[in-house]
Amino acid sequence: MNFQDKTTNLTDAPEASTGTTLSARRRSFLGVLIGFITSGIAVPLGLAVGRFTIGPALSDSNAEQWVGAGPLTGIPEGRPVKRIVTISQEVGWGSFTEPGSVWVIRNSEAITVFSAVCPHLGCSINASAKGFICPCHQSSWNSAGVKTGGPTPRDMDVLEHRIENDALLVKYQAFKQGIAQKEKV
Amino acid sequence: MARVSILTRMAATRTAEFRDWFDERTGASETARAALAEPIRGGARWTYVFGSGLAFLAALQALTGIALSIYYVPSSDHAHASVVFIQKAVPAGALLRGLHHYGASAMIVLIVMHLTQVFLFGAYKAKRELVWVTGVVMLLVILAFAFTGYLLPWDQAAYFGTKVGTSIAGEVPVIGEIQRRIMLGGTDLTTLTLSRFFTAHILLFPLALLVMIATHILLFRRAGAAGPYHRRDDHRVDSFYPKQMLMDAVFMLILFVALAVLSTKWPAELGPQADPTSDYLARPPWYFLPLFQLLKYFPGKLSLIPTVLLPGALFTTLLLLPFADRRAERHPLRRPIATGMLALILAGAAGLIVLSKYEDRTNKEFSVKIKEQEEAARAFMTAKFQPQVIGQAIAAMPAAGAPPAAFSENCAMCHGDRGEGNEVGPALTGITEKPGRAPEDLLKLLKDSRAYGLKDPMPESFELAEDEKRQIVEWLKKLK
Numbered sequence: 001m002n003f004q005d006k007t008t009n010l011t012d013a014p015e016a017s018t019g020t021t022l023s024a025r026r027r028s029f030l031g032v033l034i035g036f037i038t039s040g041i042a043v044p045l046g047l048a049v050g051r052f053t054i055g056p057a058l059s060d061s062n063a064e065q066w067v068g069a070g071p072l073t074g075i076p077e078g079r080p081v082k083r084i085v086t087i088s089q090e091v092g093w094g095s096f097t098e099p100g101s102v103w104v105i106r107n108s109e110a111i112t113v114f115s116a117v118c119p120h121l122g123c124s125i126n127a128s129a130k131g132f133i134c135p136c137h138q139s140s141w142n143s144a145g146v147k148t149g150g151p152t153p154r155d156m157d158v159l160e161h162r163i164e165n166d167a168l169l170v171k172y173q174a175f176k177q178g179i180a181q182k183e184k185v
Numbered sequence: 186m187a188r189v190s191i192l193t194r195m196a197a198t199r200t201a202e203f204r205d206w207f208d209e210r211t212g213a214s215e216t217a218r219a220a221l222a223e224p225i226r227g228g229a230r231w232t233y234v235f236g237s238g239l240a241f242l243a244a245l246q247a248l249t250g251i252a253l254s255i256y257y258v259p260s261s262d263h264a265h266a267s268v269v270f271i272q273k274a275v276p277a278g279a280l281l282r283g284l285h286h287y288g289a290s291a292m293i294v295l296i297v298m299h300l301t302q303v304f305l306f307g308a309y310k311a312k313r314e315l316v317w318v319t320g321v322v323m324l325l326v327i328l329a330f331a332f333t334g335y336l337l338p339w340d341q342a343a344y345f346g347t348k349v350g351t352s353i354a355g356e357v358p359v360i361g362e363i364q365r366r367i368m369l370g371g372t373d374l375t376t377l378t379l380s381r382f383f384t385a386h387i388l389l390f391p392l393a394l395l396v397m398i399a400t401h402i403l404l405f406r407r408a409g410a411a412g413p414y415h416r417r418d419d420h421r422v423d424s425f426y427p428k429q430m431l432m433d434a435v436f437m438l439i440l441f442v443a444l445a446v447l448s449t450k451w452p453a454e455l456g457p458q459a460d461p462t463s464d465y466l467a468r469p470p471w472y473f474l475p476l477f478q479l480l481k482y483f484p485g486k487l488s489l490i491p492t493v494l495l496p497g498a499l500f501t502t503l504l505l506l507p508f509a510d511r512r513a514e515r516h517p518l519r520r521p522i523a524t525g526m527l528a529l530i531l532a533g534a535a536g537l538i539v540l541s542k543y544e545d546r547t548n549k550e551f552s553v554k555i556k557e558q559e560e561a562a563r564a565f566m567t568a569k570f571q572p573q574v575i576g577q578a579i580a581a582m583p584a585a586g587a588p589p590a591a592f593s594e595n596c597a598m599c600h601g602d603r604g605e606g607n608e609v610g611p612a613l614t615g616i617t618e619k620p621g622r623a624p625e626d627l628l629k630l631l632k633d634s635r636a637y638g639l640k641d642p643m644p645e646s647f648e649l650a651e652d653e654k655r656q657i658v659e660w661l662k663k664l665k
Contacts, residue, residue, distance in 0.1 A: 093270035
């Protein structure tokens with residue numbers, strides 16, 4: 001079938017039979033004018049809604065903070081323990097206080113603190129007989145946090161820590177997922 | 186050059202081919218052409234822009250409403266905080282909330298103008314009865330939108346306005362109490378009320394309005410435009426495109442610019458969070474003022490007249506109008522009863538609005554209170570955005586330990602269970618390090634707070650034993 005001779009141009013809509021006749025030039029001029037006016041509404045409105053929707057989405061995380069991770073006593077030699085920390089974070093309309101978890105391990109006198117967030121896709125890492133394992137996709141690490149298997153792109157993320165009055169303080173923060181380097185979000 | 190022109194021609198052929206392919210399957214250009222070629226008897230007119238203007242406003246309300254719902258939380262303990270966030274912190278938030286707020290009022294103004302125009306032109310008569318009926322139903326839907334949307338910010342005006350509104354719904358004989366409880370989701374205005382108002386406002390009513398708009402336009406297209414009542418121009422017929430469409434577009438632009446200017450110059454008001462214990466003087470939004478004013482003239486049992494009987498009679502009359510008034514005559518001056526009634530209703534409504542404003546302004550007690558409330562709302566609007574604190578009390582616990590019983594009994598009501606502060610009193614965290622608030626100052630302050638410049642509602646003197654005061658101050662020293 002041949003459609004080539006069909007007119008599909010909207011400005012060529014048939015004139016009403018007894019109507020006032022406008023020249024084709026005037027019709028297309030008015031058409032352009034309508035286009036300008038509707039764009040005059042749509043463009044600023046679209047920009048405002050777009051900016052509003054993006055909102056705070058592109059601003060950096062403000063979760064980075066020093067938090068208490070409990071007393072030093074009770075951290076056994078060579079066996080990881082999970083410590084719950086309290087993260088205060090401003091999110092949109094609220095200032096929220098929510099729990100977060102970290103893994104702490106002691107090797108002789110040296111203490112290492114790991115983020116419990118898997119660098120692969122963000123599940124919570126668990127302790128295993130040989131070190132650590134992520135339950136979602138079976139990524140595994142040894143007790144020093146060095147990657148030993150599974151899809152994880154890197155070793156476990158080490159968090160800065162310091163000790164004050166026999167209490168462990170941890171610099172809680174988030175890192176980018178899915179890449180080989182440890183990079184702050 | 187030749188190469189380029191061949192390429193352009195090839196591209197043009199491809200585009201045309203695609204257009205034909207698409208058209209054969211969808212009939213898009215045929216539909217568009219039919220829509221644009223709609224004949225307008227008597228020619229394009231500025232008096233016809235209200236319908237398109239309303240469709241535009243409905244679309245604008247939908248768009249801004251969807252945007253607002255990204256951040257809004259329909260729960261009584263966070264709704265206000267989330268609206269404050271939208272208003273003060275989200276980029277373009279004040280503009281979009283303003284467009285939505287003023288857009289709602291504009292819809293009510295415009296639908297009244299639209300109905301008035303159709304009424305004066307006698308365009309509700311034979312074969313357009315159902316177009317009119319669907320239009321009147323949409324007026325009801327829009328009022329329902331306004332009523333439910335008004336509560337969502339959960340500020341003082343929203344809370345008390347809705348309280349009065351739902352109480353009025355409860356006064357209807359027989360079904361009143363059940364109706365009120367179903368509206369509220371219980372015996373009182375609570376977070377459950379907010380949830381159901383929200384669902385009605387963003388899901389139920391939009392769906393209803395969408396169906397009504399589609400039906401309205403379909404029925405209108407089927408009947409065709411009535412043309413002016415004088416029929417002088419009946420020989421002239423314009424197609425919708427381009428003249429009427431241009432007029433409609435210009436009107437939409439005017440509406441949009443006006444709403445944007447209003448939202449920027451006079452941001453949509455937002456008062457302090459609803460406080461059920463306050464003695465807030467509730468006033469309905471302007472479009473409910475006529476009923477509010479009438480309520481003053483019909484005390485007690487008679488209040489059913491303005492709250493139920495009059496609105497009921499008005500809407501019944503409007504709905505039945507095309508079936509009651511069946512004469513072919515369309516000229517407004519040759520329909521003196523109908524036109525007179527319309528003029529009376531419009532002038533009456535406008536007069537009642539003016540009267541209620543006038544009475545509030547001239548009544549000493551009311552005007553002072555309203556001014557106070559407006560001041561509070563203005564102060565709240567200009568204050569910097571502060572995120573709502575959630576769960577901070579737990580964080581303050583470990584260092585200071587549990588507060589002494591004397592604190593819990595005397596101070597916690599205003600300063601929070603752990604001195605974290607609340608709507609009444611400020612937080613006391615780190616207070617002993619502030620000037621004039623050293624421990625020995627605090628001991629004296631608890632004897633005579635006025636000497637330290639403190640005002641109501643901090644009590645002048647406390648009935649506390651010396652060692653109770655010392656316990657409190659000792660605890661405050663640790664509160665960091």
